[in-house]
Amino acid sequence: MHWLCKGFDELTTTELFTLMRARVDVFVVEQNCPYPELDDGDIDANSKHILGYQNNQLCAYARCIDKSESVAIGRVLVLPHARGQGVAQRLMQHALGVCEQFFSERPVMLSAQTYLLGFYQQLGFVTRGSPYLEDGIEHQDMYLYKR
Secondary structure, X not given: OEEEEEOHHHOOHHHHHHHHHHHHHHHHHHOOOOOOOOOOXXXXXXXXXXXXXXXXXXXXXXEEEEOOOOEEEEEEEEOHHXXXXXXXXXXXXXXXXXXXXXXXXXXXXXXXXHHHHHHHHHOOOEEEEEEEXXXXXXEEEEEEOOO
């Protein structure tokens, strides 16, 4: 896989369109969850967009956002054609590397869909708080603290 990490202003129009289409396809269409998918986190000067390509085709995406006291990994997705191949694990390892490179002194947080808690726990994340509904899907806040 080939990985890119870019700020909003560094994305080409093709990269931006491809990642937006992937996010809408997965989060809005596939998960049947109509909500305003694009937000100010996309254009934040400190946000990092992580794109994973295989054979020049987008396979995976995540976004890292500076939250002052922590850094948030969000919009984590693997497209259907790349699932079941360990891409999610590689994506998260890459995202954690980006967090370390750009936001090294802060804990990493994410809002995990609860069916994925075990996956994130294997990466070292711990749950915090109680599960909650976000756009009709049960989520749980999780944190990875520096050791």
